[in-house]
Amino acid sequence: MRRRATAAISAVLAVTALAAPAVGAAQDDSGTKFWNIDVNHNRDYTVGVEAALKRTFTVGATVTDPSGVRSVSYELRNVDAGAKVQGLMAGSGHCVRLNDTTSFCKALVTADPSVNLRSNALAGVWVITPVAVDGDGNVTRGNGAYLARIKRNTYMSQTIATPQQVQKGKNLTVKAQMTVASWENRKNVPLIGHQVVLQYRKGTSGPFVTLKKINTDRNGWVSATVKATADGTYRYNFAGTSLTVATVGSADFVDVK
Structure with a gap:
C-alpha cells in the first residue's frame, strides 16, 4: 500500500x-x-x-x-x-x-x-x-x-570465493549479499528474490563471462558452486530493474593449482 x-x-x-x-x-x-x-x-x-x-x-x-x-x-x-x-x-x-x-x-x-x-x-x-x-x-x-x-540504490557486498587456493577440477563456492535502499525504513535492507548473474574472468584482464543466474534469498544472499578451471576472478552483477539501480560487486581472485 x-x-x-x-x-x-x-x-x-x-x-x-x-x-x-x-x-x-x-x-x-x-x-x-x-x-x-x-x-x-x-x-x-x-x-x-x-x-x-x-x-x-x-x-x-x-x-x-x-x-x-x-x-x-x-x-x-x-x-x-x-x-x-x-x-x-x-x-x-x-x-x-x-x-x-x-x-x-x-x-x-x-x-x-x-x-x-x-x-x-x-x-x-x-x-x-x-x-x-x-x-x-x-x-x-x-x-x-x-x-x-x-x-532505489542497490549495493553488492564483496564477492567471497572459497577456497582461495583450489585444485583444478575441484569445486568453488562463490557468495555475495545484495541490499537495497529502503526509503521507508531509512536504511538498507536485503534485496530479496532478485536475479543476479555470477561472472568469471580468466586471469586478471579481459572480459567477464556469465556462468550462472541465481536469485537472492530472504537475506539477500546468493551462493553458487562452480568447478575451478584456471586462475581467475569471480564477481556478481545485478542488472537493476525499473525500480532499482544496477550494481556490480567487487571481484575476488582465485588461485587454481
Missing part, C-alpha cells in the same frame, strides 16, 4: 508555488517549445537515491519562443494508476540565453527520503512538466512525454 505523505506533498506544493508564474498570467500553449529534456545527465533519465540521504539532481531543457524565454521551472509528479498524485518535486530553472528566441534552462531538484520519498512505492517513473514564461509574460506548461526514473 502506498503511504500518502500529505505533509511532504504540501511542502513541495509550496515550493512549486514559489517557482511558478504569477497567478493570472496569460496562458499561451502554442509559441513555446521544449526539447532535449535532460535528467541527471543520464541517457535513460535515471536518478538513484540512498536510504536516508538527499539526492540533488539536474533537470534541464532547451526552450524556444518567438518572444524569447524569461524563466522556466520544472514540476515532477509520481501518479498512481488512477492518475492521482502520490509524490511531488519541483525546481526553478536558471536560463542561459542562446539567441533571441532560445535558452537552455536547468534546475536543481532534490529527492529526499524524509520529505518527498517517504514510501518505497514512489520508486519508478515520475512525469516532468516544464513551465515556461516567455518574453511577453505568457505561460506555457509542457505536455510532452517527459520523464525521470527515480530509483
